[in-house]
Amino acid sequence: MRDVVITGVGAVSPLGVGARALHERGTAGACGIVDGEAPCSEYEATDHLSRKEARRNDRFTQFALVAAAEAVAEAGWSEADGGLPVPRDRAGSIIGTGIGGIWTLLSSYKDLLEGGQVGPLAVPLMMGNASAAAVAMKHDLEGPAFCVMSACAAGTNAIGVALRTIQHGEADVMLAGGSESALHPLTRAAFGALDALSDSGISRPFDARRDGFVMGEGAGVLVLEAGDIARARGARILGTLAGYGSTCDAHHLTAPRSDGARAAAAVTIALRDADYEPDQIDYVNAHGTSTPLNDAAETAALKLALGEHAHKIPISSTKSAIGHLLGAAGAVEAVATILALRDRVAPPTIGHEQPGEGLDLDYVPGQARAMKVPDGRPARAISTSFGFGGHNAVLALEAA
Amino acid sequence: MSTVTTEAVQKTVTDALVSFGAEESEITKDTELTTLDIDSLDLAEMSQIVDDEYGVSLKSADVTTIKTVGDIIELVVSKA
Numbered sequence: 001m002r003d004v005v006i007t008g009v010g011a012v013s014p015l016g017v018g019a020r021a022l023h024e025r026g027t028a029g030a031c032g033i034v035d036g037e038a039p040c041s042e043y044e045a046t047d048h049l050s051r052k053e054a055r056r057n058d059r060f061t062q063f064a065l066v067a068a069a070e071a072v073a074e075a076g077w078s079e080a081d082g083g084l085p086v087p088r089d090r091a092g093s094i095i096g097t098g099i100g101g102i103w104t105l106l107s108s109y110k111d112l113l114e115g116g117q118v119g120p121l122a123v124p125l126m127m128g129n130a131s132a133a134a135v136a137m138k139h140d141l142e143g144p145a146f147c148v149m150s151a152c153a154a155g156t157n158a159i160g161v162a163l164r165t166i167q168h169g170e171a172d173v174m175l176a177g178g179s180e181s182a183l184h185p186l187t188r189a190a191f192g193a194l195d196a197l198s199d200s201g202i203s204r205p206f207d208a209r210r211d212g213f214v215m216g217e218g219a220g221v222l223v224l225e226a227g228d229i230a231r232a233r234g235a236r237i238l239g240t241l242a243g244y245g246s247t248c249d250a251h252h253l254t255a256p257r258s259d260g261a262r263a264a265a266a267v268t269i270a271l272r273d274a275d276y277e278p279d280q281i282d283y284v285n286a287h288g289t290s291t292p293l294n295d296a297a298e299t300a301a302l303k304l305a306l307g308e309h310a311h312k313i314p315i316s317s318t319k320s321a322i323g324h325l326l327g328a329a330g331a332v333e334a335v336a337t338i339l340a341l342r343d344r345v346a347p348p349t350i351g352h353e354q355p356g357e358g359l360d361l362d363y364v365p366g367q368a369r370a371m372k373v374p375d376g377r378p379a380r381a382i383s384t385s386f387g388f389g390g391h392n393a394v395l396a397l398e399a400a
Numbered sequence: 401m402s403t404v405t406t407e408a409v410q411k412t413v414t415d416a417l418v419s420f421g422a423e424e425s426e427i428t429k430d431t432e433l434t435t436l437d438i439d440s441l442d443l444a445e446m447s448q449i450v451d452d453e454y455g456v457s458l459k460s461a462d463v464t465t466i467k468t469v470g471d472i473i474e475l476v477v478s479k480a
Contacts, residue, residue, distance in 0.1 A: 050421060051421045052420065052421025052422075052437060053421075055419075055420070055421060056421075056441075117448050117452070119444075119445055119448065120441050120444035120445055120448070121441060121445070124441070
């Protein structure tokens with residue numbers, strides 16, 4: 001089967017606009033959480049998009065467009081570089097979201113309630129697939145393009161499905177990721193009603209004092225290419241998307257299985273897909289939401305899947321710095337993971353000071369740490385995502 | 401509702417096109433909508449605006465005949 005490589009990454013996150021901001025500030029221990037939420041406060045639409053593009057796209061789609069443009073530029077697909085490396089019908093986009101265009105949905109409903117007209121842009125801006133469509137239109141991608149919705153696993157599932165799309169020969173190159181912009185009073189109230197949000201406003205995954213997640217927004221997009229095509233054109237390769245696993249708890253709409261069995265199965269499937277042994281992983285970018293239930297179940301899952309090796313490697317949560325980006329989380333974390341592997345540095349879980357009961361793995365508290373990578377092979381990691389609905393999705397990644 | 405004069409409609413249409421993202425300096429009666437990157441979704445918004453402003457209802461069949469900025473203005477004035 002064809003190998004699939006990563007030749008570009010892009011991100012808009014609470015740590016700034018750009019994958020470099022995410023990686024460098026995240027590694028340095030910076031925090032993008034302000035007053036209990038993590039907005040993309042450095043993002044200004046018209047810095048990146050025309051006035052028309054800005055009004056034609058909901059904020060979640062804007063984020064996807066900006067992240068995709070960065071990834072495409074890094075991959076050397078920009079117009080100045082000659083554009084797409086393959087015919088248009090061999091390129092596609094799969095962008096996940098947890099919620100979609102909620103700003104458009106709710107502002108349109110407000111217009112209606114106030115006696116105004118609902119505009120013709122309401123549907124095309126609110127639809128969850130708007131990001132995939134907008135990215136495809138922008139970059140002339142005429143192959144498979146659609147949205148994956150699996151709550152907080154959506155970004156990871158989208159990247160995994162894009163991997164399969166290339167492996168199975170439906171396309172040669174794909175833009176894949178996730179986007180979300182839902183820092184809205186309704187979302188806040190709705191997650192609050194589930195007791196999922198942090199009362200303290202602090203994201204401290206795996207800590208004894210963790211009390212819920214902090215909501216964030218943003219997008220992450222990866223350029224995935226069939227390895228033969230990337231090598232033939234002399235592309236700079238960041239790493240390999242080596243494996244993907246996806247399972248469901250089939251247990252409860254919001255609570256994870258406490259034994260982590262199906263989450264562990266997703267890890268095992270991803271490792272087998274990548275042809276990695278459990279003890280050949282150097283780093284885990286954890287889902288690590290800072291909710292009491294997730295962090296306990298995830299710790300159980302990692303122990304089940306990796307055995308004793310789970311105690312020997314750094315495991316950190318990007319959400320400690322940027323909060324929970326819902327459907328974008330897995331994609332932004334995949335970007336963070338591949339750059340961490342490139343530099344062989346595990347970013348920290350900031351705010352982690354007091355280990356939670358039974359949470360006895362190495363969560364990289366406070367400061368980034370060098371990964372220990374055996375001689376003779378590139379650094380390897382898994383990135384985990386778990387979503388409401390019991391969706392478990394895991395990527396296996398390897399540095400170039 | 402506003403009084404329907406060619407000048408008033410021209411202003412309404414120009415303001416709408418600018419709000420859709422067109423450059424005001426490029427807008428004349430003869431400008432083709434495609435050069436302003438104005439598409440069917442913009443024209444659907446335009447229909448709502450002239451309906452609010454002048455009580456003029458533009459049907460899909462009307463909109464398909466529109467090619468230039470002047471065509472919109474003439475159509476609205478003729479139907480008012």
